Amino acid sequence: MEPKIKETAWNPEIEKQILKQWEDAKIYEFKPQGEIFVIDTPPPYPSGRPWHIGAAAHYAQIDMIARTARMTGKNVLFPIGIDRNGLPVEMYTEKKHNIRMHETDRNEFLKLCATALDDLEAEMIQIMKSLGLSGNFSEYYRTDSEQYRSLTQATFIELWKKGQVYIANRPNNYDWVTGTTIADAEIVYDEIPTKLVYMKFKIKDSDRVLIIASTRPELLCACQAVIVNPEDERYRDVVGKNAQIPVINREVQIRTHPSAEKEFGSGAVMVCSYGDQNDVALFRELKLQEIVAIGKNGRMTEVAGAYAGLKVKQAREKIIEDLQKQNLVERIENINHRTPISERSKIPIEIIPMEEYYLKQKESIEKIKELGSKIVFHPSMHKQILMNWLESITIDWPISRRRFYGTEIPIWYCKKCLEPHVPEPGKYYKPWKDPSPISKCAKCDSTEFVGEERTFDTWMDSSVSPLYVSKYNQDNEFFKKTYPATIRPQSKDIVRTWLYYTILRCEQITGKTPWSDAWIMGYGVDEHGAKMSKSKGNVVDPLPVIQKFGADTFRFWSASEINLGYDFRCSEQKIETTKKFLSKLLNISRFLSGLPIIKEAKTTPTDNWILSELDKMVLECKKGFDDYNFFVPSTSIREFTWNLFAAHYIEMVKGRAYSGFSQDEQNAAIFTLHKVLSTLLLLLAPITPFITDYLWQILYSDKTIHKEKFPQPEDHEDWTKFTKPITEFNSNVWNKKKEQNLSLKDTIDMPIPEELQQFAKDLQSMHNLKS
């Protein structure tokens, strides 16, 4: 019989035809019936080119989750979304067009961002499709769509009405040149030469003088405490006393705090609002009253007295002069100081108290701990990231941002009494340009309103993704069936943000956990283990790799390289060598495609041996699939296929399958060969969906493999104790032939060990042993 498969190597071009077949037949369509499995797919963010190869590997694995669930008979909702809100696209757009957001017309700027996102998004969608993702592309969602943003706003309005939102005045990073609060992500650090001034503080009721070193003497007027390390012997006797601030002549208490380093400067530190983030933490911890010394214009405020109105730098120079005149300076050192700089304006940022909106979270923490403890984490060790984070939350969540490309905060203020009003939920509101939907102020009856200009922190959008995919507030029937979702796949660096915020928001709105399982993946690093970054130039573009080697190769590499939860290395060479396994699989199938299909047979000892090894492997794979850890099935399948099935079993029964044995014996071999191969194909189907479907349809069915179910272990008698003797005997024969310079087909005289007598006929035929 001629083999039905002609080619001897896997050709990734075939994937395109298979992809088309799947699309035409809509085989992955979700039906909200039976057992339902919902994936809260992470919507990727198009932040620049190229997309990260680690992300592509990540999505390949999420698809394996979907396919695994289908192979166990579930109806799978696998939405595809794109996250389009937030800072990165704004920065990308500013750079691309060489403009500044706050100096550009808002409508105009939003248009430019949307265009940039469209381009980047198209590439990501192309990659996801070519990877064979079985998600719902026909209605993929965007977090900046009218529908999505109206959900973000509606959930905010709901929480507002429940009293979960409040306004507070707290320190923020501020860039006074561009006039905006900035996120930590926009801060860069630079070593800037500056003066470290050693100032003399008189101590009350003592003749000692305390020396305090600071790079920010202009903040003396905002000083509210002096701290020393509790273990610092030098200052033990002055703790609790008051120190007099030089020039300003106000008194503050000397206290202890472990953050004062004995070795830095004199060991005593002044705490001012706000020199740096440590000051912010100290003010909060020591409950100090803040003094706002720097205004939003970047100049000193009235509290600075003689220095009011001066720019920070000028005030610093002037106060140093004054300190020196009054002999209050011990000495001045010129140092390089690591200074936080605004990435865009390149000036040092200031920390200034600003009014922002906050969402309450502190009071939900106990509830979230309880929900979190019920969520099954894969791998379980990463639950700790969430639990530790819950322990360390100290303030509520600041949710307002002075940005453009985000969901608008749906609030209008009464022009007269400034009372904030929220509109009815259900629509998408743009208060910065829309007319007010509120007709009369609830407080003063005024009819004039002004819209809020700020947007939400992007996590406000992302954190309702499970509600969005379950059609919360849109389709109640659907929502009931699909919420809570089954699984949240995501990477481990955003457990504290995306995972946590999602539990918080969904709990606040539905009272339930958003999913029963969380699946946490590590990062893709380069082949030397270093993080990929554009500045290092070690970023690998996934698209050409996928085009060159094919999706299945890429997917099998992803499965066999990534141990769930750990970082993984991305090297093209490793991906390339993975391809060989697919060719091996193809060639095994090629051999079997020349043999008839036998449905039933009386198996021989050799067949029983491989079938019991197969059972063992099926069980092993099941463990991996149950935990959505594809490293386990992919490596055990590869080892079984290559090192046992192909190397030993096929060689042993090849002769029997061709001829020279009884009909029963021949049938048993052919039956077993097909049994093993078909099982392998089914197990591999979620990992390498293309080649398995291709081979399945040539060999076993006119229907797709992706409607089949996983094979189960068949409880064969355990013959695995023969594995070692068999492989060792084979090895011995091969070695002996090599020693004697014989070809493998030459005849040789080797005794078969007693324990292997029941395999004698196959072994004899395999090695051409003299009987």
Add this chain to the structure above:
RNA sequence: GGGUUCAUAGUCCAGUUGGUUAUGACGUCGCCCUUACACGGCGAAGAUCCAGGGUUCGAAUCCCUGUGGACCCA
């Protein structure tokens, strides 16, 4: 400074509740076209299981201390 995590051949990785000779792959080096496959087969070399201590009849595995790396938070 706090936390998470890792450390096994030149490289990557496995090692389930402690139990013979530590798994597999890549790479290297030899030999071989053998009626599925040279994108293959067979073979060889290559490991103080990070260091020190402890528990044990027995430790890569459990405990302690230390060192080094990665990441997160401050």
